[in-house]
Structure formats: structure tokens, C-alpha cells
Amino acid sequence: MRILFLIVLFVSVVGCASAPEHRPGPFQAPVHRGLAEDSAVERPFLVEDPWEGFNRRMYHFNAQLDRYVYLPVVNVYEEILPDPVQQGVSNIFNNLKEISIFVNSVLQGKAKKASVSLGRFIFNTTIGVGGLFDVLGNGGIPQEQEDFGQTLGFWGAPAGPYLILPVFGPSNVRDTGGLAVDAVMNLNTADMFFDGMGWAARSTATTGVYSVKAVDARHQVKFRYYETGSPFEYQLVRFFSSKKRELDIHK
Amino acid sequence: MFRALFACLLVLSGVVSAHAYDYPIKDPYMATIMGTPPQYEYPLGDIRPATFKDLNPLKDLGAIRGREILLKERPVPDILWYEDTLQYSVALQRRVAPLLFVIAGTGSSHQSGTCRYLQDVFYRAGFHVVCLSSPTYPNFVVSVSSTQVPGYIPHDVADLYASMDAIANEIGRDRINGFHLTGFSLGGTQSAFLAELDQREKRFGFGKVLLLNPAVNLLTSVSILDHMLADNVTDRAEAARMVAALVQELSEAYRSSDEVNFGDEFLFTLFDSRPLSEKELKILIGVAFRLSLASMVFTSDVCTGAGYIVPRGHVVTREEPLSPYLDAAVSVSFDDYVEEYLMPFLAFHDPTITRQKALAACSLEAIAPFLRTSSNVAVMTNADDPILTRDNLSFLSRTFGPRLTLYPVGGHGGNLRYRDNVAAMLDYFRK
Numbered sequence: 001m002r003i004l005f006l007i008v009l010f011v012s013v014v015g016c017a018s019a020p021e022h023r024p025g026p027f028q029a030p031v032h033r034g035l036a037e038d039s040a041v042e043r044p045f046l047v048e049d050p051w052e053g054f055n056r057r058m059y060h061f062n063a064q065l066d067r068y069v070y071l072p073v074v075n076v077y078e079e080i081l082p083d084p085v086q087q088g089v090s091n092i093f094n095n096l097k098e099i100s101i102f103v104n105s106v107l108q109g110k111a112k113k114a115s116v117s118l119g120r121f122i123f124n125t126t127i128g129v130g131g132l133f134d135v136l137g138n139g140g141i142p143q144e145q146e147d148f149g150q151t152l153g154f155w156g157a158p159a160g161p162y163l164i165l166p167v168f169g170p171s172n173v174r175d176t177g178g179l180a181v182d183a184v185m186n187l188n189t190a191d192m193f194f195d196g197m198g199w200a201a202r203s204t205a206t207t208g209v210y211s212v213k214a215v216d217a218r219h220q221v222k223f224r225y226y227e228t229g230s231p232f233e234y235q236l237v238r239f240f241s242s243k244k245r246e247l248d249i250h251k
Numbered sequence: 252m253f254r255a256l257f258a259c260l261l262v263l264s265g266v267v268s269a270h271a272y273d274y275p276i277k278d279p280y281m282a283t284i285m286g287t288p289p290q291y292e293y294p295l296g297d298i299r300p301a302t303f304k305d306l307n308p309l310k311d312l313g314a315i316r317g318r319e320i321l322l323k324e325r326p327v328p329d330i331l332w333y334e335d336t337l338q339y340s341v342a343l344q345r346r347v348a349p350l351l352f353v354i355a356g357t358g359s360s361h362q363s364g365t366c367r368y369l370q371d372v373f374y375r376a377g378f379h380v381v382c383l384s385s386p387t388y389p390n391f392v393v394s395v396s397s398t399q400v401p402g403y404i405p406h407d408v409a410d411l412y413a414s415m416d417a418i419a420n421e422i423g424r425d426r427i428n429g430f431h432l433t434g435f436s437l438g439g440t441q442s443a444f445l446a447e448l449d450q451r452e453k454r455f456g457f458g459k460v461l462l463l464n465p466a467v468n469l470l471t472s473v474s475i476l477d478h479m480l481a482d483n484v485t486d487r488a489e490a491a492r493m494v495a496a497l498v499q500e501l502s503e504a505y506r507s508s509d510e511v512n513f514g515d516e517f518l519f520t521l522f523d524s525r526p527l528s529e530k531e532l533k534i535l536i537g538v539a540f541r542l543s544l545a546s547m548v549f550t551s552d553v554c555t556g557a558g559y560i561v562p563r564g565h566v567v568t569r570e571e572p573l574s575p576y577l578d579a580a581v582s583v584s585f586d587d588y589v590e591e592y593l594m595p596f597l598a599f600h601d602p603t604i605t606r607q608k609a610l611a612a613c614s615l616e617a618i619a620p621f622l623r624t625s626s627n628v629a630v631m632t633n634a635d636d637p638i639l640t641r642d643n644l645s646f647l648s649r650t651f652g653p654r655l656t657l658y659p660v661g662g663h664g665g666n667l668r669y670r671d672n673v674a675a676m677l678d679y680f681r682k
Contacts, residue, residue, distance in 0.1 A: 022326040024556020024563065027599045031591040033560050033579045044495035046574075053570040060569045063333060226333045229360050229389050230546040231553070232577045243498070247506050 045235075047242045049162045058164040059234055063225035065167065066218075074218045088132045089216050094143060095124050095131025100185040104146040108154045113144045145248055149178025153249035162238060169223075170241040272658060274666045279635040280532035282665030286364075293673035298375040316341065317362070322395050322417055328553045330567050334393035337414055340366075340382045342374035343422065349429035349458065350379040350422070351680065352415055354445075356436030356664075357473075358543030360384045365435050368668060376677055379427060381418055385438055386410060387543075389550040399554040400596045401547060402588065404469060404613040408444040415445075416454050430455040431680055435664060436638070437472075439465030439630075440615060446628055447618045459680055460628040464636055464664045467643035468614040473585040475638050480537025483530050487582070493534050500525075536637075545580035548588055549573075559592050615646070622650050629654040629679060631672070633661035 049055065078086065098121035105114035120136045120143065128135040137143065152174050153159065160173025168179065194202045226233060275291055276282040319336035327335045340361045353369050355361055361382035370380045384391045386407035392399055395410050419427065432455075434442035439462035446460045466472035484490045527535075552560040553567060560579050561567055567576075583591075589610075597604050611617055622628055630651050632639065639647075647655050656675060658666060666672050 020326045022328045027555055027557050027596055028563055029552075029557040029559035029592055030595050032558055032562065033583060033591075034562055034575070044491055044498075052572050056570045056572070060332075067333065227360075227362070229384075230542075231331065231389060231550055232546060232573055235574065235577060243502065247502055251506055 045239045047162055047238045049238060051161055051163065055162065055164040056234060058166060059225075062164065062167065062169055066225050070167075070218055071224075074215055077215050077219060086216075086219065089212065090220055091124070091128070091134045091137075092131045093213055093216055094134070095121065095128070096186060098124075098143070100148070100182045101144055101146045103185060104148055104151045104182075105144065107151045108146070110146075113146060116141060117144055117146075147175075147178055148181040149175030149245075150249050152178055153245075159242075159245070162242060170237055172242070172245070175245065272660075272671055274658070274660055274669045274671075276662070276665060277660050278529070278532075279633070279637050279660070279662035279665075280529060280536065281527070282635075282660065282662030283637065284532060284535060284665075286665050287668040291670065292668045293372075293670040295371065295375060298372065298677065299377070318421075320414075320417060320421060322414060323397075327393060328567070330569055330571075331389075331393050331550065331553060334390050334550075337394040338384065338390050339414075339418060340370065341418075341422065342370050342380045343426075344374075344377060344379055347426055347428050348377055348379050349431060350381060350419065350427045351431045351433065353380060353382045354411065354432075354434030354438030354441055355383065355385045355388065356434075356438050357385055357540075358387050358547060360388050360390065365664065365667060369433065369435075372673060372677070373680065376681065378431070378680070379422065381415075381422075383411065383414065383418075386441070387437065387547050389546055392547065392550050393554060398596070398600075400551050400593060402469070402593050402613075403597060403609065404441065404444055408441055408448055411441060412445060412448055412452065412454075419455070429458050431459045431461075432457050433461040433463060433676075434465070435463045435667070437466055437469065439463050440467075440469065443615055443618065443622060443628060446625065447621045450621065450625075458627065460625075461676065461679055462628070462630045462632075463667065464632045464638075465615070465630060466638055467646055468610075468616070470585075470589065470610050470613065471640060471643065472638040475640075476537060476540045477584045477586065478537075479533040479637075480541060481584070483534050483537070490534055490538055493531065494538055497527075497531070497535070541581055541584075544583065544585060544588070545577060548583050548592070549576055549580045551592075555596075557592070557596070615650070619646075619650055626654070629656070631656045631658075631675065633658045633663075633666065635660055636663050638663055 081089075098117050102114055102117040102121065105117055120141065123136050124131050124134060127133075134143075149171075157174050159175070163171050163173055163176060165171050165176060165179075171179070194205045197205065228236060230236065274282070275288060276285060317338060317340045319338050321336045338361065351373050353361075353366050353373075355363050355366050359365070361384045366382040370382050373380045386392070386396060387401045391410075392401050395414050396407070397410055398406050401407055419430075432442050432445060434440070442460055442462050443465065446457055449455050449457055480490060484493070549560050552558075556563065558564075560576055560583075567573070594606055594609065597609055615622065628651075630647055632647065632655070634644065634657055644657075648657070658672070660666070661669070661672075
């Protein structure tokens with residue numbers, strides 16, 4: 001809800017700002033290279049993208065949200081907290097993710113991944129003081145990557161068209177559904193700690209947890225919009241994120 | 252008898268220590284792509300001995316960070332809205348220290364692997380370090396370049412010089428007690444020109460300047476890169492097929508391995524088991540170069556509105572698919588760019604300029620007298636660097652004499668992280 005409010009606020013702010021328009025200079029190139037798209041050329045790197053117009057707008061929107069709202073907050077967070085504290089925060093939230101990783105591994109019948117996930121959750125929660133320390137990760141057993149989108153893919157659900165989600169970024173229709181299911185699995189775990197409190201205290205605490213979680217989530221993702229420096233970044237990201245997803249489903 | 256044996260040992264030990272450069276990758280193209288295997292890298296922990304201060308977790312807080320600065324108040328094309336400010340990165344010491352500028356190579360940013368690495372090394376060695384993107388990098392073209400048409404070194408160097416000056420003021424000149432300069436590849440070439448420009452403008456007074464794997468003549472070097480592609484594939488479809496096959500191979504390996512992360516070390520183990528052929532390596536280098544060239548050409552064309560890639564008068568919107576433009580831009584070789592865009596642009600603003608004059612101005616030969624007499628400018632490069640011809644190498648050794656360090660192998664900067672190279676760089680700037 002609050003995120004939605006933030007987005008509305010942000011859109012109205014950005015909408016107001018109007019810079020002077022860019023005009024072409026006097027020089028005209030003697031040759032024009034633009035050519036009609038040749039459909040005969042093979043395109044091994046092309047990803048099906050019927051909603052490209054919407055997706056591109058959303059890509060720019062996310063980049064603006066990042067630049068003017070999200071990253072400034074993350075930067076302050078990274079500046080005021082020492083690295084070990086930031087790592088601890090990430091570890092706690094990652095540890096809670098083990099629940100959905102375990103469930104999804106089981107749903108796909110992947111016994112090894114399920115046992116790794118279960119073992120990590122048990123040891124990190126106990127010896128790792130509630131997940132503050134990633135004991136097993138430091139011992140060479142990193143977190144597996146599983147989510148409900150992958151489970152759907154594993155059982156043959158098609159990915160559907162490429163889709164850029166607000167805030168979350170590159171996805172597709174199937175994984176968007178999966179995201180919602182995973183969110184439900186994680187939601188309850190965060191809420192149960194504040195059960196005994198009154199409404200006002202619980203609401204404040206929950207908001208606090210979600211805010212830190214949102215900041216930590218962005219802190220953990222190293223991707224920055226337009227960091228590749230290429231004006232063709234959208235195509236690059238589209239190919240690599242789709243490919244990576246495809247591979248992880250079969251892993 | 253014993254004395255003879257002793258003498259033998261002495262001679263032997265002398266030979267061993269004189270020649271022990273064993274950077275492991277002997278193939279120049281492989282070296283260019285793969286760089287230095289981790290176990291051969293310079294141990295960064297050795298640069299500065301650990302002290303009690305290192306135990307303080309707050310010590311390096313916020314030391315290395317990206318920054319941006321608005322240098323030109325001019326409208327930016329809508330699809331490039333995010334490039335309005337110049338992005339660069341700084342690593343600042345807490346006390347007064349000398350500042351080292353690092354200029355990135357062709358089409359690379361201040362965050363490229365080479366820049367980050369050099370920043371790390373020299374920050375540890377006690378310098379303030381500022382990394383700048385190459386003038387051929389889209390962000391630089393949009394935010395700083397006066398002409399917004401990159402590739403003509405005198406223009407690019409003037410823009411670099413102005414940005415460096417603004418950045419030094421931003422940091423505060425009272426925190427800086429001396430300036431040094433280095434650059435990799437095209438950035439190395441530009442560093443030489445910057446040193447020459449500074450001799451006239453005198454805003455920095457560089458203490459030491461080090462050119463790492465510089466191009467001697469921009470056009471010669473870039474043509475070599477272009478030919479790596481042109482000589483090895485018949486058309487674009489073939490290049491795309493070959494890269495797709497490699498991606499497929501990588502994918503298979505990733506899927507069947509237990510590796511969760513897709514990092515450098517994964518690549519090293521992979522290519523150890525299946526070395527790439529010289530043809531494949533050349534195509535890879537060529538494709539990477541073409542892609543970064545395509546980004547540069549399209550960006551420049553959108554900024555000038557010259558109608559080279561995008562039809563003149565057409566405004567590219569944020570939702571417009573860019574694939575047709577990418578298609579058109581990757582078909583442009585560097586020679587095409589010079590003939591069809593850069594030269595006409597220069598001639599439009601200065602009718603007296605000729606192709607020959609313009610290209611000569613982009614070669615280190617143009618400032619050879621300055622380089623010959625400047626004892627504070629040195630070069631570090633490799634005998635097998637693919638972007639240098641034999642003539643280029645002899646020009647370097649004639650011009651720089653003992654200030655040229657020539658390693659036998661390493662390709663184009665593949666050995667930059669190799670222990671001997673890093674030790675030599677540190678030695679040079681610390682002396």
C-alpha cells in the first residue's frame with residue numbers, strides 16, 4: 001500500500017518537471033544508415049516481446065524510481081551502517097526465504113535442494129542466532145535459488161510474454177504469478193513476531209520491517225539501471241534475464 | 252674447484268632472476284579476453300601492511316563511491332534522460348594525498364574491471380584515485396563532450412581536461428598534494444595528449460604519467476580490431492551464430508555444474524577444459540568491439556540529430572523499439588564511422604581540415620617531440636599486443652627509450668593484474 005502511495009507521489013512529481021526540449025544540431029550526415037528491418041536475418045538473441053512498448057516505458061519508469069527515490073535511500077543505508085551490520089540484515093531476510101525455497105524444492109521433487117535448504121534454515125536459525133549469521137554459507141553451502149515461478153516452469157507451464165514489472169523489473173507472466181505465491185509464503189513468517197502487540201504498535205513494527213526489507217532487497221541486487229552504458233541495454237537485459245531464468249528452471 | 256662451482260651457481264642465479272616473467276597465457280587473444288588467472292594476481296593485501304586501524308569496521312566506510320557532476324547545462328534527448336550528468340568514481344584518502352586520474356579504455360566506463368582494479372590498487376597504496384569513463388563511452392558523449400561526436404582525440408582530450416579540472420575542484424585542491432595520470436588502451440593514448448596539453452595549460456602539473464597498452468595510432472589500432480571480425484566471418488549472421496553457439500555451450504556447462512554463481516572463476520575452469528580456437532577468440536573480441544561502437548554511434552547520432560542512424564527530424568520516444576537502430580548501428584565499422592560521420596562533421600565546422608590532417612592529429616606521432624623529452628611519461632605494454640603493429644612498437648621504443656617497459660606476452664592488457672606488472676606500476680608511481 002505504502003509503496004503504491006509512493007509511486008503515485010513520484011509520478012506526479014516527475015510529471016511536473018519539464019526541461020527545455022532537445023533540438024538537433026545544424027550538421028547533417030551525408031549518408032543515412034537506417035534500414036528497414038530485414039526479417040530474413042537470423043536473430044538468435046531475440047526474445048519474444050509483444051508488449052515491448054509498455055515494457056520499455058516501465059523500464060524507464062523503474063530507472064527513474066531507482067534514481068530519484070529508491071537508490072538515495074539505499075545509499076544512505078549503505079553509508080550509515082557498517083558492512084557487517086548490512087550483511088547481518090541481509091542474512092536474516094535471506095534465512096526467512098528458505099521456507100519458500102524448501103517448499104518449492106519439495107514441489108519439484110528436488111530432494112537434494114530441499115535438504116540443503118532445510119539444513120541451512122535449521123542451523124542458521126539456531127547456531128546463526130536467528131539467521132543473523134549465514135553459518136552454512138560461510139562453510140561453503142550457499143543458498144539455493146528456487147521460487148514458485150520455477151516450480152511452475154518445472155512442471156511445464158510456459159513462460160508467457162516478457163514483462164517488466166513496476167519496481168521488481170524483468171519478469172514474465174508465469175513468474176509474476178509465482179512472485180505472488182512466494183510473497184504469501186514469506187508474509188506470515190514476518191507477521192507472527194508481532195502477534196501479541198496492540199494494533200498501533202504492530203502496524204508500526206510491520207511497516208518498519210517491510211521498509212528495511214525493501215531497502216535490503218535493493219541493497220542485495222547489484223543491478224543498476226543503465227549501468228551498462230549502452231542505449232541498447234533493454235535488449236541485453238531482456239536476453240540475459242530470460243536466458244538465466246530458463247537455465248535455472250532446468251537446474 | 253669449489254670456486255668454479257660457486258661461480259657457476261652465481262651465474263645461474265643471475266639468469267633465473269633476470270628472466271622469470273611467467274605470465275601463464277601465451278596466446279595474445281586468449282590473454283586479452285581472460286586476463287590474469289586469480290592465483291597469478293598480485294596479492295593486494297601486500298600493498299600496505301595491516302595495522303590496528305584495519306580492525307575498525309568504520310575505517311573504509313564510503314571510501315570508494317560513484318559520483319556525478321553536471322558540467323553542461325543543455326537539454327538531453329528524451330531517451331537518454333539518465334545521461335545528463337557525468338558519472339565518475341572516487342576513492343579518497345582521509346588525509347592530504349596525491350591524486351591519480353585513471354582514464355578508461357575504448358568504450359569503457361569508470362566502473363570497468365580495469366578501472367576498478369587500478370582504483371583498488373592505488374587507493375591501498377595511499378593515493379586519492381579518480382576514474383573517468385572514456386570519451387567514447389555514451390555517458391561521456393551525452394554529458395560532457397562539446398561536439399558530442401567522439402573519436403577526434405584533440406576534441407576528446409580537451410573535454411577530458413575540463414572534466415578533470417572540475418572534479419579536482421569538487422574534491423578540493425587543498426586535499427591534494429600532487430597529480431598523477433594513467434590510462435588504459437585508448438585512455439593511455441589520451442593520457443599522453445593530456446600530459447602535453449597540461450604542459451601548455453598548467454592546471455595540474457602532472458608528476459608521473461603512465462600509458463598502459465596505449466594505441467599509437469587510433470585508426471590503425473581500431474582497424475585491427477575491426478578486421479578481427481571482417482577477416483573471420485563472411486557476414487553478420489555467421490558472427491551471431493558463432494556467439495550464439497558459445498552462449499549455448501556456456502549454458503550447458505552452467506546447467507550441469509553445481510555452481511550457483513556465474514563468475515570469473517567459473518569461466519576460467521570452463522575454458523581450461525575447452526580452449527577456444529584463435530578464430531573464435533578473434534570473433535569474440537571483434538563482436539564486443541562492434542557492440543560498444545554501435546552504442547557510441549547511436550548515442551552520438553541521437554545527440555547531434557545528424558540523421559546517420561535515426562532519420563533526421565525523427566524524435567525517438569521512450570516506448571519505441573530500438574532493434575532497427577541496433578541493426579543499423581552494428582553494421583557500421585569504424586572506417587565507415589570515420590568516412591561517413593566523423594570526417595564530414597569535422598569538415599562541416601572547419602572546411603580546411605583534411606582526412607590526412609585529422610588522422611595525423613589522432614596519433615602519438617603528432618606529439619613525439621614532447622614525448623621524447625618528457626622524462627615523467629612512461630609506457631607499459633606487451634610485445635604481442637594485437638592492437639600494435641611492428642612499426643608502432645619501434646616508434647614506442649625510439650620515442651620512449653628506457654621509459655618503455657615491454658613485456659613479452661600478455662596480449663592487450665591481459666597481464667595488468669599479473670604480480671610483476673602491478674609491482675612495476677606501484678614502483679613507478681611511488682618512486
